[in-house]
Structures are given as C-alpha cells and as structure tokens.
Amino acid sequence: MSLSPDFPAHRSGTGLGEHFALLRRRWQHFLGFVLAGGLAGLVLLCVVPSAYTATTQVLVTAVGAQEQSNQVTARQREPLNLDTEAQVAQSAVVTAKAAELLRTTEPEPVEVTVPPNSAVLSISVTASDPATAAAQSQAYADAYLAVRAESAQAAITLQQKAMLAKLKQVNTDLDTVVRELPTLPAGTAEHTLAQHRQSVLNRQAYNLTTKYDALKTLTVSPGSILSQAVPPERPSSPSLPLYLGTGLMLGLLLGAAGAALRDRFDTLLRTAADVERLTGLPVIADLPHRPDHGALHDLASTVIAGCQGKRLLVRAVPIGFAAAAVAAPLADATLLTVLDGSDVGDLARADAAVLVVGLGRATSADVRAAVRPLARQHVPIIGVLTADREPVFPPTVTTRSHSSLGKLVAGAELDPGLNPETSPMQAMPRPPGTLT
Template sequence: MSTTAAPAEAPAGLDLRDYLKVIRTYWKGIVSFTLLATLAAMGWTVLQPKVYSSDSSGIVVTPGSDNVSLSLAGDSLAKAKVKNYESVAKSRLVADRVIAALDLKTTADALLGSISVKVPLDTAEIRVTAASTDPATAQRLADAWVNGLAAQVEAIETAPVGGSEATSDTGSPAGATATAVRVLPLGKAVLPTGPTSPNTKLNLALGAMVGLALGVAYAVIRRHLDRRIRTAAEIEQVFGIPAIGTLPLDHRLEGKSTVLDAGMSAQVHDAGGAMAEALRELRTNISFLDVDQPPRIIVVTSSVQSEGKSTVTANLAVTMAAAGENVVVVDGDLRRPTLVDVFNLVPGAGVTDVLAGTAELEDVLQPWSALPNLKVLGSGRIPPNPSELLGSNAMKSMLKTLAENATVLIDAPPLLPVTDAAVLSRVADGAIVVIRTGRTTQDQLAQSMGNLDKVKGRVLGAVLNYVPTRGTDSYSYYGTYTAAPEEQGSTPELPSASLQDDAGEGSLEAALSGRRARV
C-alpha cells in the first residue's frame, strides 16, 4: 500500500486575501478593541482640565527715515534683532515683570510653562500665546507678557551715559541714549470663547486608530496561534492530502450519532437537504479516487473522539446503499461500539465472535430494514485485546470475504488515543480521516498522519465535518437544481404503459408505435 505524503510546510506570509479573511474571522475582537480604546480616550479627555489660549503680538521697529537705504537697513536690523528677542521673551526677566504687573501668586518657572513664543518666518513679529484654565486670565497674561517684553527690550537697548544712576521723567536711566530698536504691542489679545485643550475630536480619533491597530494585531496573533483547522483548503495546503468531502453542521446530530436517511429524504431546502447533498458529493468523490481499482475496504477514523466519525460512517453507508451499492458497515471500535445503536439493531454477536470462531459471519450480519442492500456487523463482546484482534489474519480474511460482494466501511477508533485504526488501515484499501471544523488542530492531524505513515497506511482523504452554515468559511448550499417546467402541449404525452415491463419482448416497440400514431 502506498504511504501518505508528508505534511507540507504552511505558507510563510499572508497576502491581502489572507488579511481580509483574518479581519472577517476576528472582526468582533477588532471592533471590541477599537471601542474600548475610543472609550478610554473619551474618559481621559473628560478628566482633563479645559485650557484656554489667547494670542498677543508685538513687532520690532527701528527709527524710520525718508532715505530708502536707511529704511531697508532698519528693516533688516529689526528682523535680525527679533531672533534675539525670542529668547528674551522666554526668559525669567519677562516673567518677573508679568508677575509684578498682574500681582500673581506663582513663580517665574511655573509661569513660563504656560507661555509659548513664536516668530513667524521672515517677519519682525513676536507672537505670544498664553494658556490658562480661565479665559480672562489667558487674555490678561498674553497682553502683560508682550508689555513686559517691550519693557525688557527697552531696558536692554537703553545704554546709560556717564555712570549716572538718575532716571529721567520717562523712567529710562538719566543720560541714556535713545533706543535704536524697540517692541511695540499690536493691539489687545482676544478673549477666548472655547478651550483649545483637550481636543476631543483628535483624542477620539487617535484612540480609535490605536484601538484599531491593537485589534488587527490581536487578530493576526490569534491567526498565527490558532492551530484549529477551519477550511478544506488548509488541509490540502498544509498536509498535502485531498479534502474529499465537507459536511455542514446539522443540529439533528448534536450530541448523538444517528442516521438521517441521507439520499432518500425528500427534504431539499433545509439542513437535511444540505447534508444529503454533501454526502452524495462525498460518495461520488470516493468512487473517483481510483477509477481502475476503487477502494473496497475503507477505514473511517479521526484524530480524537467526538469528531463525528461514527455518524459519517453510518450516513455515508446509507447514501452509498441508496445509490444501489451493496454496503457492509463493520463496527471496528471494539472499545466503545456505537453502530448497533445508531442503526437501532439488536445487540449481540459481532466481530469478536466471528474472529473467535463462536459464530458464523452470515449469522451475525444484520440487514437494515430501510435498505436491504445495507448490512451491519456489530462489534460483539468487548475483548481485552482489541488491537491484536483487529490486526489478526482472521480479521483480514473476514474483511476480504465481506468485500467480495460489497463495499466495506469500518468505523474505527480515533488515531491518537489508541492504535486500533492504524492497525486496521494496514488490512484496508485506505483510510478516511474525519476532521471537526474549529476543533481539530493541525498538530493533532499531523500526529494522526504520522501514525498512519508509520504502519504504511494509505490515506484516501479527509472529510471536514460540522462546517458552519453561517459566517466566514461557511458551507455553501445552493438548494435544488431541477428541470425547467414544460409548457402545456409542448411535448406529446407518453403512453401510460411502461416502456419496459415483464410482459415480454416488443413492449418498447409497441409503446413507441402508439406514440407515433398520436403524433
């Protein structure tokens, strides 16, 4: 028997479609992170004090002149001086003057923290912005700062003459030279009507962006850490084995194994119809696995329990029998047998009794009343050595006898807890591994494939079970595809007599002759 292919490596990176798929899968987490971050930003914004800002400006001027050359020189001097005065405006000297003028109860360093100074490019203007929790205080502080800067510049530019400390009537030192450069205030500051900080819209936008980034990061990390198998394409890409069937979630199968009469049910618009069509597709895919030598003995197993292998075995057998095939279902789970209960048959002798020689095979095969061409062989009494019995020559001989006139489906135990399924795969034509969507992990399936590979077992394919009918990667079912209704009178009515019956030869010709006569 050929061995299964070694698991392929997972794709290294994600393309755009993978990212979109990740977002669709984990969109709830992304939205939650975004909302939480936005609410956190809103809460932080509400807790922050409202700060008002007011602007006031001053301009550096030089003595004017009717001479154009002197005017240009004065303008250049003002623009050169304004760069020095920017640092003066940020000094403690101006802050002390403002504290004295407004009689403030604060320090120069604390006051400097609420003041910002800016010099627009290629101008002689100095713009002062004052911030405070009170709009009126911000207005007064901006005006007082420009006035304090003007006074400080005048003190710097005024040079005393002759060492005299006396002052003139204008407040300048007596005997001082006239100031060549000075700062003139440009009007009064405007009373602010709204706070400039905190910026609610900006904070909410930043919070939403941070939350969105965290949500996407969470989704990508979940995608890399989540090893659960969800799609048939994932099985084929990662492990290199064909996904020969996908079975939708059917609530009638939750918590129990039962037969849905797949292939015979007339329901086509509900979940039963979807399951029936999926089982037919699985039956067809199995028949095309090897056209020259189709598998006659098939082991149906899974990685762990509760993945639906017994249900898949029973309903696949019914679907194959409904197509006219002779099918024998063997309960190869000698530890926890279930098929007798699934088909509602009489418990008693089975596989172990035939292998022990205490019963004949024909005596313990039970036909299913709904389909006479479907027979079930129960497990029989639970033995102390299931693996040895399943791997015996007697088991191999029995299966070959059953496969002479029927397709044999063996419901085997899971691959990981025990070795029974791997042992059975050696005497079978191949194994079908049932995978439960969103529960079976890549690590479990890889270990299961390894167990089959060790015994040189052949893997026919994987069946993805319990595929959700809604959401991302859901099962797609398109309903009924029937022939178009014929228009009345468009087709001649066929004779009521059968075209072929037991009356003898010539029935077909008689029917066709009657049809031609009516035409």
C-alpha cells in the same frame, strides 16, 4: 505543523490579501479594539480639563542701540534677529517680570513663535481659565517690551559713559597741547607736530561730542503691541478630532496586533476553511446534520475516485467523533471495505484514509496527531470530512451485484452441470401459436 508532503500546510501572512483575510476571520477582536480605542479617546476627552490659549502679537522694532544683526534669508528679511528675540521673550528675566506684573509667583509657561518673513512675535499662554490666559499673555508681552527697553537703555547708558570718558581724555590731551604750543619756536618740527596733534584732537573732540549728544537725545522704542490678548471663547484643548483620531488609530494598531496573535495561537478548527488553512488538507465535504442522498452520492464518488485499493480507513478527530456514523453509509454506497479503526490492524490494512473532523471540537494539533501515524504507514489521505455534530445519513438501499446479460438469459435454460459463462446462448422456447 508536520503533515503529509502531498498537503503542505499553508502559512498565513505572506501577502496583503492574507492580512485582510486574517482581519475578516478575526473581525470581532479587531472591531472590539477599534471601538475600545474610540471609546477611550472620548472618555479622555471628557476627563481632561479644558484649556484656553490667548495670543498677543508684538511688533519688534530697532531701539537704536547696538543690536545683534540678523542674516537676511528667504524666511526672515528683517534687520533684527527675531529668533533671538523669541528666546529672550521666554527667558527667566521676562518670566520674573511678568510674575511681578501679575502679582503671582508661578505664571503659566509661555510659547513664542515667529511668523515667517515678519518682525512680529506671537506670545501665547495656555491656562484653564480664558481670562487668566489673556491676562498672562498680555503680561508676558508687556514684560518683554519692558525688559527690552531696559536692556536698550542700559546699553545706551554704557555707550554714553564710554563716549564721555573718551571725550574727557581727548580734552585733557588737547589742553596739554595748547599749553605746550606757545613754548615751541615757530617753524620748528616740534611746533609743526604740536599743531598737527592739536588739529587731530580737535576733530576727535568734535566727533565724540556729536556722538554723545546723539546718544543723549536717542529715543528708545522697543516695539509695540499689534493685537491685545482677548479671552478665547472656545477651548484650545482637548480637541475632539485629536483625541478620537488618536484613540481610533491606537485601536486599529492594537486590533490588528491582537487579531494576528489570536489567529496565530488559536488552533481550534471552527469552519472548513480553518481546516484547509491550518492543516493544508483538502475538505472534500462539509456534512450537515442530516445529509441527503445527493450529498452521500457525491461523497461516495469522491472516495471511490481517490481510493486506490479496496480498504478505506475512516479516522475521527477527535477520537470517537462520528466515525461509525460515516463508515456504515460509505460501506453501503461504495462497496469498499470501510475500516473505522476499532481493530488494531485497521491501520496496517488500509489502502487510503479519510479524516472526519469535528468542527469546534478538534484543533490543528489533533489533526497533526492523527496524520502522523498515517504518514509513517504511507497511507494516503483522500481528504477531510467536516461536521459540527454527528451526521445522520438517510437509510440506503442495499445494492446487489448485477450479472451479465449472457448470465441472465442463458442461466435458466442450461443444464445444472453446465457453466453459463462458457456455454453458448440458446434460443428460448416460443409459446404455442406465435409466428415464426
């Protein structure tokens, strides 16, 4: 907004205090958005169906077969890699096994977490029915243990087959050496090498036999269930603090943004503070509908102190609002030549100007339009008078010019042709009988 250099317009939003002042000015919009956000959160809380979460805790133990080892850290000190086991519990194989146990085609998604520094898997399922959630969580836990046992058993079977194949090969080589050994002359190098090879093959056969027997007697224990899933008594979602808090937070953000946009694009002047904030012009008086003599006296004093000449221009914003109602009392109270702008030459003759702004009627653009010609003519603006409706001033007593004491005393006794200002003062005649 282009205004007089003496009164630059203040730009809002330059500090934290300005933002709080903006919210105070637009508290209706801000509070409306906050209440709407909270109400929307409550509505969603009532509309969104309830969901129940059941959790089964599974203790994972080593099955004895070769498994992926876990790096020991401050978070996880178990020999098993439970992060990998958590992914296995959420795999498609476990899901298919759980669906088979539940006799359904599409079970609810499962969520598996690993408590820090533990060998426990928390298998959770969320469903619309508490019994369904508990049953599916238990089914996922059973399916995971079954898949883990099957995988371990398959790995043991493969190891047994590999051991058996190696043992058969060693036994075949041993039979060959045993048959060749009698045919070799004693004391020769070939006989010595054959005896050494026979000894090595005997040790290999013994070791393979021991490992094979250990694999055959190995017990597969994939883990155990620490706590069974029970139907929850209270729903896990929707959560009142979550929905209400989210709604209020969105309301706060949208309310602050809406208040800022409303304050930026709303240029209607509703209060005297709006005039000073949006235009940068000082408000010298906020006139009520019926100002008293004291308000008129203060206004006249301010105008006389600010006017550097004898001609004062009263300009109304919008045009025609209370210009005549303010000009006449100011003319009587200040003895200035008050121009109301009705004459085309009032702007050129004015020594100073006062703007009368109608609150709730004028905008900052209207004030800008009124200030622009005054700035071009270099007419200083004393300030702004604000009023929500046309003021009605009390009747004023017409003031007369007071003569000096010399004029009052000597004027009645001098001859008509003498000038009272240049003639000396003379004593007034005494009434008869007065003492000297």
